[in-house]
Amino acid sequence: MNLESLESLKKKYLAEVEFRRKGDTSGVDYKYNIMVCGGTGCRSCKSKKVQEKLEEVIKAHNLEKEIMVNGVGCFGLCVNGPIVLVYPQDAMYEKVSVDDCEEIITNLQEGKLVERLLHHENGKAVEKKDEIDFCKKQKYIARNNAEYMSLENILGDYIALDGYAALHKVVTTMSQEDVIKTIKDSGLRGRGGAGFPTGNKWEFTRVVEAPQKYVICNADEGDPGAFMDRSIIESNPHAIIEAMAICGYAIGASKGFVYLRAEYPLAGERLQSAIDEANKMGLLGENIFGTNFSFDLQIKYGAGAFVCGEETALMRSIEGKRGEPTLKPPYPAEKGLYGCPSVINNVETLANIAQIINNGAAWFNSIGTNDSKGTKVFALTGKIKNSGLIELPMGTTIREIIYDIGGGIPNGKKFKAVQMGGPSGGCIPEEYLDTPIDYKSLNDLGSMMGSGGMIVVDEDTCMVNLAKFFLQFTRDESCGKCTPCRIGNKRILEILDKITDGKATMEDLDKLEDLCHYVKNNSLCGLGQTSPNPVLSTLKYFRHEYIEHIKDHKCRAGVCKALTSYRITDKCIGCSACSRQCPVGAITGEVRKKFDINDEKCIKCGKCFETCRFGAIVKG
Amino acid sequence: MCNCIRLGTEEQVSEFNALLDEYKGQKDNIMIVLQKTQGIFGYIPEMSVKMIAEALKIAESEIYGIITFYSQFTLTPKAKYNLDICLGTACFVLGAQDILDKILAKLGVKVGEMTKDGKWIVTSCRCLGCCGLAPAITINGEVYGKLKVEDVDKIIDGFAD
Numbered sequence: 001m002n003l004e005s006l007e008s009l010k011k012k013y014l015a016e017v018e019f020r021r022k023g024d025t026s027g028v029d030y031k032y033n034i035m036v037c038g039g040t041g042c043r044s045c046k047s048k049k050v051q052e053k054l055e056e057v058i059k060a061h062n063l064e065k066e067i068m069v070n071g072v073g074c075f076g077l078c079v080n081g082p083i084v085l086v087y088p089q090d091a092m093y094e095k096v097s098v099d100d101c102e103e104i105i106t107n108l109q110e111g112k113l114v115e116r117l118l119h120h121e122n123g124k125a126v127e128k129k130d131e132i133d134f135c136k137k138q139k140y141i142a143r144n145n146a147e148y149m150s151l152e153n154i155l156g157d158y159i160a161l162d163g164y165a166a167l168h169k170v171v172t173t174m175s176q177e178d179v180i181k182t183i184k185d186s187g188l189r190g191r192g193g194a195g196f197p198t199g200n201k202w203e204f205t206r207v208v209e210a211p212q213k214y215v216i217c218n219a220d221e222g223d224p225g226a227f228m229d230r231s232i233i234e235s236n237p238h239a240i241i242e243a244m245a246i247c248g249y250a251i252g253a254s255k256g257f258v259y260l261r262a263e264y265p266l267a268g269e270r271l272q273s274a275i276d277e278a279n280k281m282g283l284l285g286e287n288i289f290g291t292n293f294s295f296d297l298q299i300k301y302g303a304g305a306f307v308c309g310e311e312t313a314l315m316r317s318i319e320g321k322r323g324e325p326t327l328k329p330p331y332p333a334e335k336g337l338y339g340c341p342s343v344i345n346n347v348e349t350l351a352n353i354a355q356i357i358n359n360g361a362a363w364f365n366s367i368g369t370n371d372s373k374g375t376k377v378f379a380l381t382g383k384i385k386n387s388g389l390i391e392l393p394m395g396t397t398i399r400e401i402i403y404d405i406g407g408g409i410p411n412g413k414k415f416k417a418v419q420m421g422g423p424s425g426g427c428i429p430e431e432y433l434d435t436p437i438d439y440k441s442l443n444d445l446g447s448m449m450g451s452g453g454m455i456v457v458d459e460d461t462c463m464v465n466l467a468k469f470f471l472q473f474t475r476d477e478s479c480g481k482c483t484p485c486r487i488g489n490k491r492i493l494e495i496l497d498k499i500t501d502g503k504a505t506m507e508d509l510d511k512l513e514d515l516c517h518y519v520k521n522n523s524l525c526g527l528g529q530t531s532p533n534p535v536l537s538t539l540k541y542f543r544h545e546y547i548e549h550i551k552d553h554k555c556r557a558g559v560c561k562a563l564t565s566y567r568i569t570d571k572c573i574g575c576s577a578c579s580r581q582c583p584v585g586a587i588t589g590e591v592r593k594k595f596d597i598n599d600e601k602c603i604k605c606g607k608c609f610e611t612c613r614f615g616a617i618v619k620g
Numbered sequence: 621m622c623n624c625i626r627l628g629t630e631e632q633v634s635e636f637n638a639l640l641d642e643y644k645g646q647k648d649n650i651m652i653v654l655q656k657t658q659g660i661f662g663y664i665p666e667m668s669v670k671m672i673a674e675a676l677k678i679a680e681s682e683i684y685g686i687i688t689f690y691s692q693f694t695l696t697p698k699a700k701y702n703l704d705i706c707l708g709t710a711c712f713v714l715g716a717q718d719i720l721d722k723i724l725a726k727l728g729v730k731v732g733e734m735t736k737d738g739k740w741i742v743t744s745c746r747c748l749g750c751c752g753l754a755p756a757i758t759i760n761g762e763v764y765g766k767l768k769v770e771d772v773d774k775i776i777d778g779f780a781d
Contacts, residue, residue: 040748040749040763041752041753044756044762044763044764044765045765077752078750078751078752078753079753081753221749222746224708224709225708225710225747225751226747226751227747227751230749262692263747264749265761300651300652301655302692303691303692303693304690304691304692304693304746305689306746317651320647320648320649320650320686321686322686324689379751381709381751381752381754382710382713382714382754383714387751387754453709455710455713457713466713470709479689
């Protein structure tokens with residue numbers, strides 16, 4: 001591959017991409033392009049069948065020359081999948097089923113859209129996808145262009161959108177120092193958790209003299225509730241390959257590994273075929289773009305261990321060992337994989353690299369806040385209307401994300417908190433909704449950026465129970481190597497169990513807090529050092545809920561079963577529906593008179609509460 | 621080699637032998653060998669561990685150390701239908717525990733236990749990455765999303781054959 005062949009490939013596929021991006025019909029011989037989302041979310045809602053059906057209908061109508069059908073990467077609005085994009089109208093259909101395909105095609109023949117399938121806001125259909133509230137405020141860097149690239153021609157479309165231009169520029173015109181200076185100047189910080197400046201990481205590794213160095217992409221996205229890395233790899237694998245090669249050049253490494261979670265088979269498939277293609281085209285392998293630079297890339301699969309997201313544990317796992325972390329220093333920059341200097345970057349971090357090279361450090365630096373540059377992808381899930389992936393400039397407030405983009409809390413419920421940074425992070429209550437999101441502000445609140453998981457919880461979530469959930473997670477995922485994490489987390493969980501069972505005393509609450517600090521200060525790796533955060537942050541903002549559990553034996557959300565009781569109020573009309581549903585016969589009464597629940601018999605399953613159509617049963 | 625007959629079908633055994641040939645002496649690749657072994661047999665049979673140890677020149681104890689460290693590996697055979705329930709945060713917040721309770725009650729097993737008829741094993745995992753579809757389960761790899769407790773009967777009964 002040389003510049004000429006790169007340019008000619010770009011020329012060849014540019015027309016198709018420009019048709020999607022700008023509606024420019026000059027270079028294509030078809031009139032419409034339908035793109036069906038092929039991300040894991042939509043695939044599991046049978047989007048593949050939708051794509052096949054569309055192709056079938058098009059064939060039946062003899063419209064193969066007029067309407068093109070492709071797969072496309074994840075669009076982010078997974079909750080409304082399968083998502084279908086229609087170009088040049090730039091429209092987005094949601095929840096498309098095979099039964100809709102005929103109508104989509106017959107309407108499109110006349111240039112018309114199917115209104116009922118469009119996204120609706122305030123009862124009105126939104127015709128263009130970029131005008132949807134969910135999309136309006138987004139700014140794509142890490143997820144750039146994913147909606148314009150077809151899965152069938154993923155390399156061609158990537159090249160048409162300036163793909164591999166950055167790698168060419170780097171290896172043919174820039175020195176290692178230039179590349180690192182550009183990344184440093186951009187202000188890019190790691191998107192995987194701790195937010196370490198990427199350029200510095202590269203610099204530390206570059207200056208170490210060694211015959212072999214490694215570039216590692218951390219794609220072990222273990223934070224439950226975050227899926228941006230999966231989406232990026234599935235939609236735009238070449239961006240990661242290109243960035244890793246650039247990093248390899250900058251630090252003097254000839255080999256790279258992507259450490260991918262085994263739970264992401266589709267991402268693995270796409271990435272492997274992208275690596276094969278890049279090898280075939282000479283974008284990876286020996287003497288890239290005719291220079292002395294060679295770079296080889298390989299996928300290594302994890303096998304389900306959260307701790308392997310920690311960099312030293314990850315390296316041990318690549319080496320084929322138990323994924324147990326080791327003490328730092330030595331840092332991976334000095335002694336990493338197989339004892340060689342190594343850079344480990346997260347997927348989303350890498351997804352920014354090629355564009356920083358192409359557009360310059362100043363461009364990237366101009367986006368975001370003083371402390372945090374660029375954009376961040378968030379996985380917005382939980383009790384929220386529009387759940388999905390969103391990419392926003394740093395400094396966007398939490399309120400904007402939850403209400404303007406996320407559409408607020410469904411079913412008229414009240415917002416309670418948002419958990420950021422997964423099991424290592426903390427919750428943020430309502431009074432801090434106007435906090436701009438950047439690394440520092442979140443740390444100051446006792447939460448963290450983490451990988452960008454944002455789990456919204458409403459009044460029906462018990463914060464003690466939520467903390468317990470995260471501690472169950474860290475207890476299970478603790479590798480067991482160091483005592484504070486292995487035993488400390490177990491003890492923390494036991495105290496939480498006591499609290500949710502209504503058996504704790506106020507002394508236990510002090511013990512809990514002490515123990516949290518102990519585990520935080522004494523654990524070996526990042527997992528243990530952050531695992532008490534969910535407890536500490538809920539204690540900080542929702543201490544009253546802990547106290548209610550302990551003193552009043554009350555769980556205001558009605559989640560902790562031992563503390564929940566059900567009562568029938570005067571609204572009861574005596575229909576007997578609840579008593580027929582009760583599995584233990586705890587509800588008795590005479591028809592057309594008020595029924596009663598026998599508290600001693602009641603197992604608190606909540607069946608009566610769900611059954612009552614008159615709102616006569618209350619819990620609390 | 622006569623032992624390998626007990627490993628599985630002829631086809632599985634020859635696939636497994638080819639795998640051992642491919643990775644002979646490559647200690648670093650133990651993870652991928654275990655993953656592929658599990659892919660072939662559905663689990664990692666005890667006999668296979670012995671053979672892997674020999675082929676890759678790695679101690680059996682070390683291999684067991686790895687198998688038991690990573691939650692993906694299993695030393696027990698798979699059921700006909702493997703139901704994996706996501707207990708990630710998004711699913712949890714949206715009621716995955718109630719769904720799990722219902723599934724377990726319906727099948728009369730605990731997590732990780734096989735039903736008496738060998739048809740079902742229920743396991744839980746940490747986030748399938750389908751958070752937009754929470755709460756979600758997979759049955760033999762196929763995702764069922766946005767579940768309600770009421771859906772459980774229908775889904776499981778759908779596999780009655």
